[in-house]
Amino acid sequence: MSQEIRNLEPQALWNKFADLNAVPRASKKEERVIAFMKQFGEDLGFETHIDKVGNVIIKKPATPGMENRKLIVMQSHLDMVHQKNNDTNFDFDTQGIEMYIDGDWVRAKGTTLGADNGLGVATIMAILESKVIKHPDIEALFTIDEETGMTGAMGLEGGLLNGEILLNLDTEEDDEIGIGCAGGVDVTATRNYTTETPKENSTAFLVTVKGLQGGHSGMDIHKGLGNANKLMNRLLFKATEKFSAQIGSIDGGSLRNAIPRESNAVVVISNTQKEAFLAELQLLIQDIKTEFKIPEPTLKIEINETAVPESVMNADAQKLLVKSIYAAHNGIFRMSPAIEGLVETSNNIARVLVQDSKIHIGCLTRSSVESSKMDLANSLRSTFELMGCDVTLTGDYPGWEPNPDSAILKVLDNIYYKMNNQKANVAACHAGLECGILGQNYPGMDMISFGPTIRGAHSPDERASISSAQKYWKFVLEILENIPEK
Incomplete structure (x- = not known):
């Protein structure tokens, strides 16, 4: 079934998602996925750093012609919620997620899928690996333990990142641009x-x-x-x-x-x-x-x-x-x-x-x-x-206080309209995103959140839309090409 997933478009995204889902990555049990991400960054030859709490930072230089654009942070969390049906025989500590295609959806067999936030992680991995995607300087931030306390974001020290813009890839509706969230x-x-x-x-x-x-x-x-x-x-x-x-x-x-x-x-x-x-x-x-x-x-x-x-x-x-x-x-x-x-x-x-x-x-x-x-x-x-x-x-x-005057919001809002001939839903959500926490140590960073359509997150009914992933991928590439100049 893994090969069936790998053949989906965009293949760069789904291949990285399949790679990631082969690695057990429960909250507070992220040792293997941290090591996996560290090896990934080092194999690409990029500066790779693990901070004191286990967050992984990989830095990739801008592609030619994009050096004058603002430095961006692309951020997603490595951990996933582990839930399964009572009649499902599955060991999250040793097994990779078993995926299959159901019409327009990718699902898992009796367990959570890990699309939250694995599709965000896979997106960043695909961009880091690509030799053809245009982008400015990137600091890829992969946080840990988002689902059970956000301790990764809380433990991230100031001064480790230099980015002016943060793209958080952890929203679950492809027509939504997130500008705020709840605390907990x-x-x-x-x-x-x-x-x-x-x-x-x-x-x-x-x-x-x-x-x-x-x-x-x-x-x-x-x-x-x-x-x-x-x-x-x-x-x-x-x-x-x-x-x-x-x-x-x-x-x-x-x-x-x-x-x-x-x-x-x-x-x-x-x-x-x-x-x-x-x-x-x-x-x-x-x-x-x-x-x-x-x-x-x-x-x-x-x-x-x-x-x-x-x-x-x-x-x-x-x-x-x-x-x-x-x-x-x-x-x-x-x-x-x-x-x-x-x-x-x-x-x-x-x-x-x-x-x-x-x-x-x-x-x-x-x-x-x-x-x-x-x-x-x-x-x-x-x-x-x-x-x-x-x-x-x-x-x-803490929550993330909405900023309707955000400069990067205007960029995403315009791109979304041009690509879809309709306005995006600019909204705050009731979930907890890491932006509010990250903003405490990086108060000047302009933050935005978006992602592909995911349904049933945190339950064995979790599923990711294939057509939405294609729409989202094109949106990401367009955003990277239109990051403002310094």
Whole structure:
């Protein structure tokens, strides 16, 4: 299948993407891809540098006749989100992504594709390798760990780059030019709980929520998709309130930047209430499926008997947990009053893990307004502290304030119109881009973001449009030829 991908046009782009996708590159496990990029730069004979946190910088001189143009930084992140379907047998630590063509889309077999941000990385690699593409002096910046904390961008020191313009290739709509993004903060709640022995004459059930679309917790948060952790909590609330169910364990969601698609919980029910419990839960399941029949047509909620666990949560901790998750905000918190249609502030309850006498709840709170971000984060903190949790706010990173007067924006806007006979969508996004962070140490750099069309990022449904990649590639080449003079 790799050869099928390599034959796509533009071959320079897809070949580099196939090369990259052969290298495991999970966030915080980027050692192999860092070494891969270092070898790539050195093999080309270019100045190649790895900074103290692991970012890779490769510098390529201007092509003849382009020496008088402004120095540009082309930037993408090396890491990718690792998500797979439960029934997919795949080891992200050792295997390369298995790709295939589905009409106009490139997909992966049961896993994330890595187009976010692999197509951006591949674009820069193809330009560095080319002997015919016209371009000014380039500083290629490949950052690490964008997806789980942006520590690469945060750790990039001032003075390493000299570029006046930064082209960030991490936008997922080919008709969009990004000029701003949201910041974020991780909200984590933890506490211990005591256990007790399950009631005698009882039956245990495994409750499973699956079949949700999932997706990017920033870019897809406005779509009204189901959150497996919140849906599971509705079921547990009913079970505990009406049938005095005892919770043995909960395991829902995974990464903070992915809307949770699946959750599993074990509950114990007295045999005298078993039939009523199953009947009542089926009614609630039908209500949930009716609510989500349009955005989540493949949603499945199953209840199956399982072995009775050795221990369950104590009643007080269980009550506080279920009510706290019910009260904790998930989804859109506030729409932007300044930019029509833009989500300003949101939260994703990404991870709920209850086992071995420990509770762990992980959220990602995003906002383009710092005060609103912290308002929601403090609301979540208060909710979880009321249930006795220790709550930490970590990984805080700033948003990227839009600059509608950007000089490079005018260049891209004009080029896009000439190439497509229509205006580009100049917008800020609710995802976290590295531009805001990079701008702290490089405040004078003029920044812009764009990219090919990608759907379903951060989920196994991730796919990249082939026709869009062709459109985007031509756009990139035109931009490089029209970088302003110094």
